[in-house]
Amino acid sequence: MTFRLGVDVGGTFTDILLINEDTGESFRGKTSSTPEDQSVGVLRGIEQVCRTAGIGTDQVRAVLHGTTVATNAILEKKGARVGLVTTRGFRQILQIARSFVPGGLAGWIIWPKPEPLAALEDTVEVTERIGSDGQVVLELDEDDVRTQLARLRDQGIQALSISFINAYANDRHEVRVAEIAAEVLGDIPVSRSSAVLPELREYERTLTTVANAYVQGQVSRYVGNLERQLHGSGLDADLSILRSDGGLVSAGIAADSPVSLLLSGPAGGVTGAAWVAEQAGVENILTFDMGGTSTDVALIQGLTPRVGRETTVGDLTVRATSLDVRTVGAGGGSIAHVPQLTQALRVGPQSAGAVPGPASYGQGGTEPTVTDADVVLGYLPPQLAGGEITLDVEAAHAAVKSIAEATGLPSVHAAAEGIYDIVNENIFGALKLVSTQQGFDPRDFALMAFGGAGPLHANALGILTGAWPVIIPPSPGVLAAYGDATTSMRDEAVQTLIRRFGELTDAELRDLLHGLAGTARQSLLEAGLPEEDLTVTYAVDLRYHGQGFEIPVTVDAVDLEGAALDVLRKAFDAEHDRLFNFLLTNEHELVTARATVSGPRPEMAPTVLAEGGEDPSAAARRTHELWVEGQEVEATIYDRHKLLAGNVVTGPAVVAEMDSTTLVLPGHAATVHPSGSLLIRPIDAPADSGSKD
C-alpha cells in the first residue's frame, strides 16, 4: 500500500492529511505550527499521523505541501534585505509607485504609505538603455555596474533584483548584470525582471521581481531544510509545493520562483474544494474560506478554479499567476465597532487576532468580535465536540452589549444579529467580486464553506447569494491539506508578444504556443512524469487594439490546427460582451501567450459513508437554544462523525465536529452526501443550481 501526504501549515496549526491511495481512507493529524522553523512542526505532524495510521514513514510516496512561508515573509515584513539595480533615471521607481494613492478624494490626508520592499538607499542605477523595440540605445557600462554592485555589497544586501526599462523586450543587459553580480556579490539570490515577469509595465515588473528576491532566501532555506529532514527521518518521498495557481511543482522549481507561491495556502483550500465538489457531484461552486482574521473567496467553474494574473498579499499586488482568490478582512476575530459620528455599525477590518482573541475565548479580549456574536446567538455552543475549548458566554454578552448601547439596538441579541448580518454582507461583497462582477450569476453555482468559521456562516451566505446547495465538506478545517494531496503537477510558460491579429498568422500563433508547451513540459519530464501522461492547455490574453486591459481566452488544441485566430476573435468578443455588454470594431490584439502543462491527477478512491436512511437521530446529542431573526428557537446538536449517508438534518440545528461547527437555519435542511459532505438547501427548494451548465 502507498500513501500520499497533504501538508498545510497555517498560522496556528499544521494540518496533515494522510491518504491511502488504494482505498481513499484518510487520517488527519493536527499539531501546533512552529513559526520559527515550520519544518519542525511538519515533521512532527507527519510522524504523528503515520503512527495513528499504523504505517511506516517509508510507505509515504509523495509529500504535497502548501506553504505560507513566502506569504508570511511579506505580511510580517521579514524578507531579505533586497538590493535593486535600475536603469539610470529610474532609481525611484518604487518610491513613486505609479503615483497611486488609494481611497477617495481627500484620501491622501489619511493614507499611510507603505515602505518599498527594496529600500531606496539599497537601490542603484546604472548606465544602460534598451528601446521599446528591444534595440540597445545605450550600451551597458560594466565599470559602472561593478562600482554600484560593490556599494550594495558593502551595505550588506542579502538578495539582488535587477529591473531595466524595456527588459521584457531584450534581456541582454539584465543577464550581463546578473553575471557580474555573481562575481561581485558571490552566492546570493538574484532575480531578473526579464526572467521573473517578461511583461510590459516597468513598475509592476520591478515590484514583482523585488518581491521574488525578497522571499527567495526564506523559501529556498525552508524547502531545503524540509527536504533534508524528510529524507533524514526515513521518508523516501518526493516533496512538491503547491503554487498560487493551484499546480504542484518540485521543491527546486518552487525555490527558483517563490513569488508564484504567495497564495500557496489559499490555493490549497480552493483545489481541495474542487476535489470535494467533484465527489459531491457538483461542478460549479463559489467558495469561501473564513478564518480568524479574514475570508478568502474564489469561483470554480466546471471543476476548474478561475485563474487571475495578479496576486495580492496585504498591501502588495504583484503580477503572478494565481487562482483568483480575493480576501476580505472579515473573520471570526473581526471586531465590531460604532464610529461615534455616524453611529453606523462596522465590522472589521480590525481583528482581535489570536491574542487576545474574541472576548469569549477568555484570554483577555474585551472587544466584541464576530465569534462573540456567534456565541451570543447560540450558533457556537459553549461546549463543543472534544471539549477542547470552553467558551465564556458571559464575556461574549458583555462585549456585544457595548454595540447594543452604541447603536440603540433593543437587545444584546439584536446587536449580535447585526454583527452576524454585517460580516456576512462583507463576505457577500467579496463573493460578488468573483461572481457578478465577472459576469457570473451566483445562483448558477453551489456555495462551499470551509475554514474554522465558514460553516457557521454558510447557510446565511446561501440565502444572500442564492447559491444552492451550500456544501460543507468533510473536515472543513483541513480542506487545504486535501487540496495539496489531490492536485496534479503543473508548470507553465508565458511570453508577452504584443501583436495585432493583422500582424499574425494562424501558423505563427501555433508555433508560438507549441514552443511554450515544450518549455513548460520540460520540468515535468525532469520530475519523471511520462510524456504521454501530460496534458497541455493553451491560453492567450487578448484585447481590442488600444485597450489597456486584457481578457484571458483559452485556446483549444484542436482549434490551433485550423483557423485559430478566427476562433479567438469570436471567443474574445463573446467574453467582452458577457463582461461589458458591448463590442468594438477595433482590431484584436494578442498580448500574452501561455501554455500550461499538467501531470495526471492522482488516482484516489473516494470515501463512501455507510447508508443510514433519512433519520439522523442516532447522531443527535442534545438540544440547545438559538436566536434567529429575533426569536429564540430550539435546535438539536448533532455529532458530525456519527452522521450517515442519506441522513437529513433539519434546521434549526448545529452539527459539531473536531475543528468546525455547522449551523443549519430554520427552513433549511442538510442532507449527508455519501462522500461525506453536508448539502444544505431550503426545505421548499427549487432544483440545485451548482450542477447546471
Added chain:
Amino acid sequence: MADLLQTATEPLRTVDVDVITLDLIENGLRSARYEMDEVLFRTALSPGIREQHDEFPLIGDPEGKMVVGQFGLSIPDFLDNFEGTIEEGDVLMTSDPYSCGAAISHANDWLVVMPIYYEGRIVGWASQFGHMSDVGGKTPASMPTDARTIFEEGVVIPPFKLYKKGVLDEDALRIILNQVRKPDWNRADLNGIVAACRTASRRVQEMCARFGADTYTSALDALLDRNYRAMKTLLALVFEEGKPLSFTDYIDDDGRGNGPFELTMTITRTGDKVLIDLAGSSPQAEGPINYYINENLIRMFFGIYMITVADPQILWNDGYYPLVDVNIPEESFWKPKYPAALNGRNHGIGRLFDLFGGLLGQSNPDLLNGAGFSSSPHFMYSGNYSEGERKGDWFQLYSIGFGGIPGRPVGDGPDGHSLWPSFVNIPCEYLESYYPLRIDRWETVTDTGGAGLHRGGNGVDVSYRFLEPGTIAIHDDRWLTYPWGVLGGEPGARGTKWIERADGTREVLPSKVHDVDVARDDVLHFVTWGGGGWGDPLEREVDLVALEVRRGLISAEGARRYGVVCDEAGTVDAQATEALRAEVRSGRDGERPLFDKGPDLETILANALEETGLPAPTAPKPL
C-alpha cells in the same frame, strides 16, 4: 426642467429601515460605484482614462441627489436645465457646462446621465463623466491656453438623448465624432461610460428586488440623513458660532499674461448652518482658467474634506446640503459669464482644495496639511510620424503629472504622488511603445519638498526626449506662488518646465502653453511642485534626515534646513547639528507661523524673471 415619464404612478412610500439593512444597502452602493470604475478602465481606449483613470462615477437617489460618488457633477442641476421628457431606456449626455448648470466644468468632460427604473418608477440615477483626450477645436487635446471663448475649445454638446428608449442616436454621434481628432477613442470611452452606468443601474434594480423599492429608497433617505446628522455635529465641533474663517490663495496666471488671481473663501457658522462665501475672489479671467462651479459642487467638496477624516468608511453623500449655504459672485472666477473659456479649469479645482485645507485646518488640526495642489498638470504631445511603418500617421498624447503630497498630521507627504483619487501615471514602457518618445529620467527632485517635522513630498522631473517632430502643450500652475507650509513647516518648491534643445540651447516654458514646436532629440523637463512642510523642521529626527540624505531625497545642503549638519553620505556631525539647531532657534522671533507662504507677493513678482526665467504676469483687469 425635465419631464420625467413613469408608468407606475403610485409614489414610493417611506418605510422604516433598520440599521442593519441600511448598512447592507450602503455596502451594495459602494460596490456598485467601484464596479463602474472597473468597467470603464477595462474598456476605455484613451490613455487618459484607461491608464490614468480620469473619470468620475455617481449614483443618485430618485431626485438625483448623490448617494455614492466623489466628484464634480450634479444631476439636479442637469435635470433643471434639461428641456423635454425622460423615459425608461433613455441615456442622456452633454459636454456643455453652460447648459447643465455647471454639472461639468469644461467641454473635454463628457457626461452621461441615465435614469434607473424599477417597475415603472424612477428609483435613482446613474451618471459618470470622463475626460476625453480630444474634443476637436484649434489645438490637439482641445485645451488652448490662450482661449477667450468656449467656441475655441472644440465641440460643445448640448444635453441630448444619446439613446432614446434604448436606441442609439447614430446620426448625432456621427456628427459629434466627426469633430474630434481621435474618434475611436471617444467612441470606446463613451461606450464604456454607458456600460458602467448600465451596470450601476442593474445593481440598483437588484437591490430594489431584494429589499423592495420602498425600503431601498427609504434607505437612501436614511443614508442622506446619516450624513446630515454627522455634518451637523461636525459643524458645531469645528466652527465657532459667528466667527468667520477666511483664507486666500492664488492662481498664478491665466495663460494670457494676466495674474495672479486672488481666490478667497470665507466660512461662517450661524446656528446649525454654515455659509461658504467666495466673495473677494478675482473677477472672471480673460484666459481659459475660469472654474465655473455650482453651489452644490462647493457643498460636495466641502463635505468630503469634513467627513473623510471623521469616518473614512462612511458612504459619503449629499445629505447635508441643507446645512451649507453658498455664495458665488456672478462674473467671477467661479461663475464666469457665457461664453468665457473654461478649458484650463483644473488649476481652480486644485486650488479649491488648497483653500478648503487652509481654511478648515485653522479650526480642525486633523485637516491641517501643507499645500499640495498645483493643479492637475497636463502634458500633451502630438504630430505625424515622419518615417517608418507608421509614416504619416497621427499620434496624440494627453497625460497627467503628479507632484509632492504635502506634509500631513499623519506623517510625511509621499514623493511624486497623486492627490486625485484613483489616478496613476502612464508607465514609461507604455509611452515608449505607443509614442515616438523616450524618457530619460523619471525621478523626484531632491529638496523640493517643504521642510517640516513631517516633510512635504518632492516634486517630479519627467524628462521626455522626443523622437519625432511635433508640438507640445502644458497646463500647470504654482510656478510663481509657493505651495505653503503649515505649523512652522516651510513651503515646497515651485514647478518649472524647460526644453533642452538638440542644439544645446535651453528654453524655459510658461506653465500654460500650447503649440510649442519640438524637434527630434529635444528634451522637455516637466518638473512639478513640492508639497508644503508640516510642523517645525528642527524637530525632525536627526537620523531620519540623515537617512533621507542617503536616499537622495534631500541633499546635505538641504539637511541644514532641518538644522542637521551631515555629509553627502549622511554621516551626521552631532555637535554641529546641536549648535546649528540652537542657533536657528535663538534667531527666531516668537511663534512659528501657522502658514508660511514664502516671500510676500510683491517680492515674488519683483523676482519672477530672475528666479523663474519667466516675466511676472500683469495684474488682472475687470473685463
